[in-house]
Amino acid sequence: MDFALSQKSEDYLKNVRAFMADQVLPAEPVYQRQRQELAAQGQPNGSPPVIAELQAEARSRGLWNLFLPDVSGLTNVEYAVLAEEMGRSHVIGPESMNCLSPDTGNMELLHLFGSAGQKKRWLEPLLEGTIRSGFSMTEPDVASSDATNISTTITRDGDDYVINGRKWWTTGGGDPRCAVLIVMGRSDPEAPAHQQHSMILVPIDTPGVQVLRTLPVYGFQEQQGHAEILYTDVRVPKENLIGEQGAGFAIAQGRLGPGRIHHCMRLIGMAERALELACRRVLSRQAFGKRLADQGTVQAQLAESRMEIEQARLLVLKTAWMIDELGVKAARSEISAIKVIAPRMACGVIDRAIQLHGAAGVSDDFPLASIWSRARTLRIADGPDDVHVRKVAQQELRKYRE
Numbered sequence: 001m002d003f004a005l006s007q008k009s010e011d012y013l014k015n016v017r018a019f020m021a022d023q024v025l026p027a028e029p030v031y032q033r034q035r036q037e038l039a040a041q042g043q044p045n046g047s048p049p050v051i052a053e054l055q056a057e058a059r060s061r062g063l064w065n066l067f068l069p070d071v072s073g074l075t076n077v078e079y080a081v082l083a084e085e086m087g088r089s090h091v092i093g094p095e096s097m098n099c100l101s102p103d104t105g106n107m108e109l110l111h112l113f114g115s116a117g118q119k120k121r122w123l124e125p126l127l128e129g130t131i132r133s134g135f136s137m138t139e140p141d142v143a144s145s146d147a148t149n150i151s152t153t154i155t156r157d158g159d160d161y162v163i164n165g166r167k168w169w170t171t172g173g174g175d176p177r178c179a180v181l182i183v184m185g186r187s188d189p190e191a192p193a194h195q196q197h198s199m200i201l202v203p204i205d206t207p208g209v210q211v212l213r214t215l216p217v218y219g220f221q222e223q224q225g226h227a228e229i230l231y232t233d234v235r236v237p238k239e240n241l242i243g244e245q246g247a248g249f250a251i252a253q254g255r256l257g258p259g260r261i262h263h264c265m266r267l268i269g270m271a272e273r274a275l276e277l278a279c280r281r282v283l284s285r286q287a288f289g290k291r292l293a294d295q296g297t298v299q300a301q302l303a304e305s306r307m308e309i310e311q312a313r314l315l316v317l318k319t320a321w322m323i324d325e326l327g328v329k330a331a332r333s334e335i336s337a338i339k340v341i342a343p344r345m346a347c348g349v350i351d352r353a354i355q356l357h358g359a360a361g362v363s364d365d366f367p368l369a370s371i372w373s374r375a376r377t378l379r380i381a382d383g384p385d386d387v388h389v390r391k392v393a394q395q396e397l398r399k400y401r402e
Contacts, residue, residue, distance in 0.1 A: 003317045009078035015061055016085045016097075023057055024089045024096055028367065031092050035223060045174040045214060045225040054096035055129060065127055067099045067262060068107060076320035080265045084313075087269025090374050091223070094266065098127070100224075102135040102171045105259035106182055109199075113243045113251050118201060122180050131179040134172035134204070136229060137252070141166065145387050147249065148193045152185035152231065154200055161187075161200055161241060163208075163234040167227075169381075174214035174225015178204050183231070188246045197248030201240040208234035218373040254328065260335050260382050261323065264316050264342035267378065268309065270371050271349040275305045277366065278353035298356060305349040312338070312345040333395040336388035344385070346375040 005013065027050050034048030058064055066072045066082055074082070086093035094100040103126055110123040125131045142149035152165025165185055172178050180203055187198035202209060210232065214225035243251050279302060282292035292298050319338050322331035350372040354361030361368050379385050 001318060001321050003077055003321065005078055005081065009074060009081070012063075012066065012074070012078070013081055013085070016063060016066075016082050019058060019061055019063055019096075020085055020088060020093060023054055024093050027054060027092060028089060032364075039221075043176070044221050045223055046176060047223065051092065051095060054092065055098065058097045063097045064129075065098050065107075067104045068111060068127075070111065071127070075324045076261065077317060077324055080261075080316055080320045083262055083265035084269040084272070087266030088273040090266060090270050090371060093269075098129045099262075101259060101262065103133050104262060105255045106133045106135055108259070109182065109242065109251060109255040112254050115239070117239060118242065122201060125179070132172050132175045132177040132224070134170045134175075134178050134181045134227065135255075136167040136170040136173070136181045136183040136202075138169045139166060140168045140228070145384050147184075147252070148196070150184060150186060150197060152183065154183070154185040154187040154198050156187070156238070156245075157235070159238050160235045161238060163200065163202060163231045163236070165231050167229045167231070168215065170227040170229050172224045173204070173211055173227025173229055175223070180204060181209070181229070182242070184248050184252065187248070191246055194249045195246040198245050199242040199248045199251050200236060201242065202231070202234060202236055206234050206236060208232045217377055220370060220373055253332075260339045261316065261319055263378050263382065264312075264319075264338045267342040267346040267375060268313050268316060270375055271305070271309050271312075271346045274346075274350040274353040274368060274371060275302070275309065277368065278302065278305070278356045281353075281357050281360075292356065301352045301356065305352055308345045308349060312342050315341060333392055336383075336391040336395075339383065340379075340385045340388045340392075343375055343378040347372065347379070350375055 030050045031048050034050055038044065038046035038048065066074060066079060069075065072079070083099070086097065086099060107123060107126050110118055114123055126133060137147070137150070138144040139150055139152065142151055144150065152163065152167065155162045163183055163185060167183070170181065173181065180201055182199055183202050184197055184199050186196050188196045208231060210230040212228045212230055214221065214227050217226065282298050285292045315334070315338050319331055319334040322334055328335070350368060354368050354372065357366060357368060360366055363369070
């Protein structure tokens, strides 16, 4: 395996690091202040103006749509180190470079499976960053960790499809810029279990689409909004179907595989940010007659964090290399493994950093509480730990059953 970066990706890395240091990290307090101002005006999911400023700067530096290999020319290994840097500012870093989920996964899906018309209407403005999107899969009334339970219906009616059901955790659905939703539902109830579902594009302003609320995450209202949406007799033309009817599961794997590893790449950056903050904190504080950094128990925590980050980073890079060389299908066990390991690692590293900050760690004077909430959520999003552990076990047992 070769994790060496090309000169092109080395240049990208240098530019991303400079952009993060010079523009993104200093913009974090501005972003928070502007979000508070928008919330006070009754716009809790409005996009702070500083995001548009950062995006303009990113585009001027050529740091745009780096996640998509056919656009950026980067391999997954090369993108991994860039995504790690973006993850150091886990919200505005990726968004400033148009590399924030769920838009990245939706763009990949449309790039791989969308028709020419779908690409023209939806993919192009998403790549331009002029609109946002949502991914509507999880449902409140069934255990969506088993996606065969999804019960929202997508029923053919002449030249249209009619959608009925209730979804939640539709990330992006609360953003005023959200123009389109990708909805997964049951279209072929009599077909085999993994051929019953389809994906379809639903403009968010279609009659019958009702955003009921946005859900907080550990008390944080994220800007994009995780929407609960009711679909009542929502009618869209048959041309909005993505791929073939009944191909929803196959398409979902094409979308979620790269999306999962992108999360893991960013989690490495989140953990690095937490460890950096912890190191700076313990070097600046004194207790019981010496610096915290000189206490043996503190040093042990820092060492554990460094070792765990390095282990997770190596598996992320291996998984990215496998996707580059062998494809998503061949790397499915590694994708599941890293989807478990990276969030667990990040949660542990961030938790230690919170502990070493004392009461300050749980406040909003530092970004640690917000970072931890994102890392902990990723033990559930895109498939909970338990499902991915099950997949790794199944792949391991298959070697011996065969």
